[in-house]
């Protein structure tokens with residue numbers, strides 16, 4: 001069984017590499033170990049109504065096929081990476097009293113649009129350590145809030161104090177070469193200029209900030225690059 | 238002094254204890270920033286903010302602000318009333334000091350929101366306790382019993398006063414430690430009681446802290462636990478143990494010092510009883526993982542312990558002063574003479 005899975009996974013990686021081009025970095029982040037069970041969010045009545053069926057849970061370790069770890073921010077460091085001046089604004093939506101997405105990569109100076117799609121009010125409270133803190137009101141149906149961040153910072157927490165379970169993280173980077181792993185832990189960064197870089201994988205719950213994140217040295221040249229990471233769950237006492 | 242004024246002063250003091258409870262709920266629920274603006278509320282005049290919008294954390298923060306306005310109004314009325322009817326100029330002066338404090342307290346609460354400074358919450362909590370003490374002492378000073386106490390009450394050994402006052406000051410320190418813990422927004426730094434992480438003294442090395450932080454899965458996004466948080470928590474536990482002993486001693490000295498006074502005996506028992514409840518609530522705060530209602534009850538009973546200690550101190554200071562004067566000795570220790578000067582201020586002028 002395990003053997004079959006490994007072969008399958010190998011085949012998947014080969015397949016994905018096959019479609020990748022020079023300047024592409026693809027890979028998968030896998031979770032090792034058993035994380036604590038996720039908890040149901042303590043929704044208040046107004047927010048609970050927005051979830052008539054299954055109630056949402058915490059998102060500390062979101063895993064998919066083959067223990068692939070979702071919501072890991074993967075990005076490049078080093079080299080001479082320039083910001084993408086044409087980067088479109090990124091959207092952080094408030095939906096069902098949750099931030100969507102939970103983890104978001106953003107470039108310095110890139111516009112972040114915070115939207116309220118809920119029929120209830122939220123306060124949008126960014127609590128960065130390097131950038132400037134802000135706390136803004138957003139009524140139901142209120143207009144979008146637009147923010148930019150001047151300095152790179154992994155991670156900037158966004159939280160709502162009206163709904164204390166409601167928080168998300170924005171990774172602010174000085175360039176556009178970043179990705180967030182999908183539901184099965186896969187990521188792809190495209191169009192990377194040739195050169196040597198450090199590839200960083202930062203998982204919010206496991207690493208918190210860049211200092212504790214996983215890294216590997218990579219060289220981008222004529223062929224596509226494949227790089228995988230394994231995040232380990234801390235062992236219980 | 239009109240009896241209605243005395244009743245009103247007590248009502249204002251009780252309302253202040255209620256305000257501490259509401260403020261405690263705001264912090265226990267972690268919703269101090271749920272209304273991002275001040276003095277407005279989501280752009281509305283705070284008194285016109287629609288009830289339909291009092292959702293989630295807004296409910297606690299907004300009702301705290303409204304109720305605080307009420308306490309401000311009560312304090313204003315009290316100050317005016319004292320000015321008008323109190324025979325003691327000093328007492329009416331303290332009424333205005335109370336009004337100044339409550340305004341300062343409101344502004345401090347507002348700055349904590351507008352400047353987005355969590356640490357201001359500690360000052361806001363400490364000032365709340367000081368304000369409660371002042372209002373309770375004002376209420377005491379408007380009673381006839383206080384006048385009788387000042388004119389012809391018993392005398393007592395200054396040592397009793399030192400015990401009671403010293404213990405009360407340490408309770409205040411303990412409340413500030415507690416407020417500092419609450420305003421770290423890091424959740425429960427030590428999850429077990431009476432042990433700490435299964436031992437007498439918890440480890441605080443980086444590897445240990447990394448592990449416990451990685452294993453936490455609270456629905457709220459707390460700050461990571463640091464060594465300072467663990468030490469603060471342990472200091473609060475240790476001072477708690479010390480205070481149990483000190484209050485027991487001070488209460489015993491109160492009873493023995495004022496043998497003839499039923500009121501003092503009652504006060505001593507009340508103080509000990511409150512401390513016992515407070516220890517249980519402190520332990521429960523840990524056992525229930527800082528459940529908002531339990532943690533808030535711990536704050537309120539803490540404030541009541543301080544208030545009772547303050548009443549005991551005021552009574553002792555007056556009685557001790559009389560004791561030393563009657564003995565023909567010099568007026569007591571520097572601590573007592575300083576505090577004595579302050580309580581003296583509340584003594585209505587004879588005739």
Ligand SMILES: [Cu+2]
Pocket residue numbers: 097121122123160161162163166
């Ligand atoms: Cu919200």
